[in-house]
Amino acid sequence: MNMSRTRERLVVIGGDAAGMSAASQARRLKGPDELEIVAFERGHFTSYSACGIPYWVGGDVTDRDQLVARTPEEHRARAIDLRLRTEVVELDLDGQRVRARDVDSGEESWTSYDKLVIATGARPIRPDMPGADAAGVHGVQTLDDGQALLDTLAHTRGRRAVVVGAGYIGVEMAEALIKRGYEVTVVNRGSEPMSTLDPDMGRLVHEAMEGLGITMVNDAEVTKILTGDDGAVRAVVTQDREFPADVVVLGIGVRPETALARDAGLPLGPHGGLLTDRSMRVRGRENIWAGGDCVEVLDLVSGQERHIPLGTHANKHGQVIGTNAGGGYATFPGVVGTAVSKVCDLEIARTGLREKDAHRVGLRFESVTIESTSRAGYYPNASPMTVKMLAEHRTGRVLGVQIVGREGAGKRVDIAAVALTAGMTAEQMTALDLGYAPPFSPVWDPVLVAARKAAAKVHGSL
Amino acid sequence: MNMSRTRERLVVIGGDAAGMSAASQARRLKGPDELEIVAFERGHFTSYSACGIPYWVGGDVTDRDQLVARTPEEHRARAIDLRLRTEVVELDLDGQRVRARDVDSGEESWTSYDKLVIATGARPIRPDMPGADAAGVHGVQTLDDGQALLDTLAHTRGRRAVVVGAGYIGVEMAEALIKRGYEVTVVNRGSEPMSTLDPDMGRLVHEAMEGLGITMVNDAEVTKILTGDDGAVRAVVTQDREFPADVVVLGIGVRPETALARDAGLPLGPHGGLLTDRSMRVRGRENIWAGGDCVEVLDLVSGQERHIPLGTHANKHGQVIGTNAGGGYATFPGVVGTAVSKVCDLEIARTGLREKDAHRVGLRFESVTIESTSRAGYYPNASPMTVKMLAEHRTGRVLGVQIVGREGAGKRVDIAAVALTAGMTAEQMTALDLGYAPPFSPVWDPVLVAARKAAAKVHGSL
Numbered sequence: 037m038n039m040s041r042t043r044e045r046l047v048v049i050g051g052d053a054a055g056m057s058a059a060s061q062a063r064r065l066k067g068p069d070e071l072e073i074v075a076f077e078r079g080h081f082t083s084y085s086a087c088g089i090p091y092w093v094g095g096d097v098t099d100r101d102q103l104v105a106r107t108p109e110e111h112r113a114r115a116i117d118l119r120l121r122t123e124v125v126e127l128d129l130d131g132q133r134v135r136a137r138d139v140d141s142g143e144e145s146w147t148s149y150d151k152l153v154i155a156t157g158a159r160p161i162r163p164d165m166p167g168a169d170a171a172g173v174h175g176v177q178t179l180d181d182g183q184a185l186l187d188t189l190a191h192t193r194g195r196r197a198v199v200v201g202a203g204y205i206g207v208e209m210a211e212a213l214i215k216r217g218y219e220v221t222v223v224n225r226g227s228e229p230m231s232t233l234d235p236d237m238g239r240l241v242h243e244a245m246e247g248l249g250i251t252m253v254n255d256a257e258v259t260k261i262l263t264g265d266d267g268a269v270r271a272v273v274t275q276d277r278e279f280p281a282d283v284v285v286l287g288i289g290v291r292p293e294t295a296l297a298r299d300a301g302l303p304l305g306p307h308g309g310l311l312t313d314r315s316m317r318v319r320g321r322e323n324i325w326a327g328g329d330c331v332e333v334l335d336l337v338s339g340q341e342r343h344i345p346l347g348t349h350a351n352k353h354g355q356v357i358g359t360n361a362g363g364g365y366a367t368f369p370g371v372v373g374t375a376v377s378k379v380c381d382l383e384i385a386r387t388g389l390r391e392k393d394a395h396r397v398g399l400r401f402e403s404v405t406i407e408s409t410s411r412a413g414y415y416p417n418a419s420p421m422t423v424k425m426l427a428e429h430r431t432g433r434v435l436g437v438q439i440v441g442r443e444g445a446g447k448r449v450d451i452a453a454v455a456l457t458a459g460m461t462a463e464q465m466t467a468l469d470l471g472y473a474p475p476f477s478p479v480w481d482p483v484l485v486a487a488r489k490a491a492a493k494v495h496g497s498l
Numbered sequence: 499m500n501m502s503r504t505r506e507r508l509v510v511i512g513g514d515a516a517g518m519s520a521a522s523q524a525r526r527l528k529g530p531d532e533l534e535i536v537a538f539e540r541g542h543f544t545s546y547s548a549c550g551i552p553y554w555v556g557g558d559v560t561d562r563d564q565l566v567a568r569t570p571e572e573h574r575a576r577a578i579d580l581r582l583r584t585e586v587v588e589l590d591l592d593g594q595r596v597r598a599r600d601v602d603s604g605e606e607s608w609t610s611y612d613k614l615v616i617a618t619g620a621r622p623i624r625p626d627m628p629g630a631d632a633a634g635v636h637g638v639q640t641l642d643d644g645q646a647l648l649d650t651l652a653h654t655r656g657r658r659a660v661v662v663g664a665g666y667i668g669v670e671m672a673e674a675l676i677k678r679g680y681e682v683t684v685v686n687r688g689s690e691p692m693s694t695l696d697p698d699m700g701r702l703v704h705e706a707m708e709g710l711g712i713t714m715v716n717d718a719e720v721t722k723i724l725t726g727d728d729g730a731v732r733a734v735v736t737q738d739r740e741f742p743a744d745v746v747v748l749g750i751g752v753r754p755e756t757a758l759a760r761d762a763g764l765p766l767g768p769h770g771g772l773l774t775d776r777s778m779r780v781r782g783r784e785n786i787w788a789g790g791d792c793v794e795v796l797d798l799v800s801g802q803e804r805h806i807p808l809g810t811h812a813n814k815h816g817q818v819i820g821t822n823a824g825g826g827y828a829t830f831p832g833v834v835g836t837a838v839s840k841v842c843d844l845e846i847a848r849t850g851l852r853e854k855d856a857h858r859v860g861l862r863f864e865s866v867t868i869e870s871t872s873r874a875g876y877y878p879n880a881s882p883m884t885v886k887m888l889a890e891h892r893t894g895r896v897l898g899v900q901i902v903g904r905e906g907a908g909k910r911v912d913i914a915a916v917a918l919t920a921g922m923t924a925e926q927m928t929a930l931d932l933g934y935a936p937p938f939s940p941v942w943d944p945v946l947v948a949a950r951k952a953a954a955k956v957h958g959s960l
Contacts, residue, residue: 053941085874085876085936085941087874087934087935087936087941088874088876088877088936091876091877091936091937096877096878097876097877097878102875102876103876105941204935208935346934347934347941348931348932348934348939348941348942348943349931351941351942352928352929355950364959367929368929369926369929370931371931372931373931374931374932374933374934375933375934375935376933376934376935376938376939377935378935378937378938385933387931387933412547412549412550413564414547414550414553414559414564414565415550415553415558415559416558416559444909446933446935446938447906447909447910447933447938447939448909448912449933450910450912450913450930450932450933450943451912451913451916453930453931453932453933454913454916454917454920454922454930454932455916455920457920457926457930457931458916458917458919458920458922460916460920464831464919466814467814467829467830467831468912468915468916468919469810469811469833469834469835469836469849469915469919470810470836470912470915470916471836471837471838471847471849471908471909471911471912471915472549472808472809472810472836472837472838473549473666473670473837473838473839473840473908474547474549474550474553475553475840476838476840476908476909477810477838477909479515479547479549479567479809479810479813480810480813481810481912488817
């Protein structure tokens with residue numbers, strides 16, 4: 037059926053980071069005479085930074101357009117046939133075609149492909165409870181979500197905000213709302229905020245958030261959202277309390293958006309994401325790639341698949357997919373699970389395994405926690421920082437690092453991220469030649485202090 | 499001859515970072531009943547941060563005592579027999595003893611050792627020219643030097659300062675003097691400041707320094723220093739110009755202080771530093787260790803010895819020596835040549851080989867330079883940063899990284915430092931899972947952008 041076409045056609049489903057990076061990179065490698073590229077996006081925007089939404093809501097970013105890395109027009113100018121407001125509703129793998137629906141008109145049509153990229157992203161978990169769809173209850177996944185929340189904030193007189201969830205989005209939205217002058221309560225299912233950290237480190241985040249004037253409610257399950265006579269949100273109700281709210285932000289997390297792929301019989305992993313090989317090809321499929329928030333990635337430390345929706349991975353996936361779909365060669369070897377975030381001036385970072393991750397995959401470890409400072413202790417603005425490190429029992433291989441501190445704390449996690457990737461031991465890390473000068477670090481960088489202590493504990497000596 | 503003593507004696511020559519770290523660590527492992535520790539220091543201070551002197555002179559650090567990590571009294575309280583103002587003037591290796599002279603009284607005596615640590619540091623290069631010893635001409639190696647400079651600054655009416663040398667000390671002292679309101683001229687022998695960078699990156703430092711109001715004079719050889727009738731410095735003279743000066747700071751660099759070791763026949767390397775094995779034992783000597791600014795270190799990238807006087811190495815050496823001298827086991831595998839510095843808000847960092855280093859050791863390479871920002875482009879205070887990367891021809895192994903930028907630029911060099919240590923290729927670096935969030939990094943960290951471009955150049959593709 038492709039005989040009538042004289043050039044190959046690459047179809048991309050999803051117009052954000054992974055999809056459009058793939059399209060752009062494929063176009064870089066192959067001109068329009070060799071490769072036709074058709075991209076479907078059900079929303080209004082392409083290539084935008086969803087990670088930037090909290091900063092737009094908080095006022096650090098003033099204009100929505102700043103979050104758009106590349107507009108539809110820019111993509112089209114590079115000979116990418118971009119179809120906005122068009123949702124792919126079916127994959128016909130045998131027929132090598134996709135069925136797409138115009139969101140506004142409802143019109144449908146089939147488009148055949150030689151190569152396919154699935155970059156359908158993730159969808160926010162919306163709690164299945166009364167009031168979850170009330171006016172004033174917002175997710176913050178898309179630019180449209182962000183705009184809707186800003187509209188609510190502009191029109192709501194009350195200043196009480198409840199954030200449901202205390203992961204990255206939850207804490208970032210708490211900051212955004214504090215900055216806008218709201219009284220912020222964060223309602224959290226877990227025992228401490230930031231469940232991507234061990235609870236002892238999450239506790240530091242908890243204390244710092246309270247220091248910022250944020251009310252932190254842990255071990256709380258939201259059971260319903262109450263609305264007023266006008267249909268707008270009035271309160272968030274948990275198993276044992278009620279929190280008055282003029283606006284509610286849901287930051288409960290996301291799941292891979294893989295209904296299409298599942299219906300087509302493509303392989304999904306334990307977290308519901310597509311499974312790919314190292315070249316980001318969907319397993320068992322020669323001409324289908326997948327990347328971004330809809331796939332699972334290999335965790336190089338645990339050896340198991342994880343779902344990590346994060347723009348930086350999506351961009352890398354897109355780059356790898358576009359290179360391969362464009363006839364080149366590239367791979368995505370996996371992740372170590374690095375993440376960094378902040379709440380006002382509190383910086384939070386982690387990489388590798390938490391204690392419970394290590395337990396789950398059968399790794400025995402030693403755990404150490406140290407206090408140090410971002411700069412030489414005598415240098416102005418040296419700020420305290422806590423570093424926790426897990427190192428494997430006997431081998432001393434570093435398994436994970438968590439950092440909570442102020443300025444200069446967060447990006448230090450990169451030291452550990454590279455060391456984890458290289459499979460270094462705590463002892464090897466101790467000798468790392470890191471940048472030192474008093475304005476930048478104590479003479480022993482805090483990460484090295486943790487490594488030294490971990491090595492000593494592993495080897496049973498000072 | 500040691501038969502009369504019932505416990506071993508460790509003698510340490512030099513009371514700063516390496517020596518006293520070694521003494522402290524040895525003491526941690528062995529109590530006074532097992533190990534006697536005698537340490538000789540010719541100055542007044544122990545365990546101080548020479549790297550902090552520019553910030554003390556500049557006023558960021560207000561009190562000299564803040565630069566002292568551990569005082570003589572603290573060392574003595576831990577049963578270290580510390581002898582200040584006592585200079586070791588001879589090593590008798592056959593007799594296992596050292597001859598020490600009381601600096602003030604001139605009295606001399608022999609002390610025998612079972613184990614010896616040589617941590618004699620480095621001495622500043624004082625140019626052999628007329629006027630180099632004039633009043634108002636200062637080095638900044640020791641706390642005494644720093645105090646003398648501060649005294650001059652307090653008593654000098656003129657506001658014209660000339661800094662000779664544009665390496666780390668030179669640029670840091672330029673900042674210090676600018677902060678104190680001086681008109682600063684930096685006179686530099688090289689074609690650009692910061693000869694630890696390639697000249698194209700040094701050029702960026704040059705421009706930024708001029709933007710800060712510092713007069714930068716390159717390709718200038720100082721031939722003499724003129725003094726006035728009062729004997730105080732009046733001007734710095736180069737081959738073709740004269741620079742009026744009320745105060746002069748010499749930041750020309752240092753050489754290993756190894757006269758004692760040389761006279762005793764211990765092995766020195768091409769840069770005049772002691773040669774050690776991986777456990778920091780002086781080569782060929784069972785019971786003598788050396789560390790800090792008086793030794794040469796193995797550069798893991800070039801495979802050759804280098805002399806890198808830097809507190810962070812000295813501390814690590816001391817830790818390793820103290821562990822081994824205390825009966826434990828530790829090694830110092832080598833360095834990759836990481837350094838970071840700043841001039842006001844300009845951050846400068848480097849690791850690995852420069853172009854000329856690579857040429858010298860016979861490595862062919864590709865070189866790329868990219869511009870990026872410290873945070874997502876749309877986030878407030880995203881500041882520009884230039885990253886240069888060298889990657890080996892064909893293998894793609896990363897050989898060196900240089901970074902010049904503003905806030906957030908300097909410590910990013912650690913990513914490359916760890917990657918260099920692990921022997922990663924540019925392509926491997928491209929996939930690194932670094933911390934990403936808009937306040938911390940663009941979605942592709944600047945170091946990864948450089949890696950991606952380097953990998954593409956090595957492999958001859960996009």
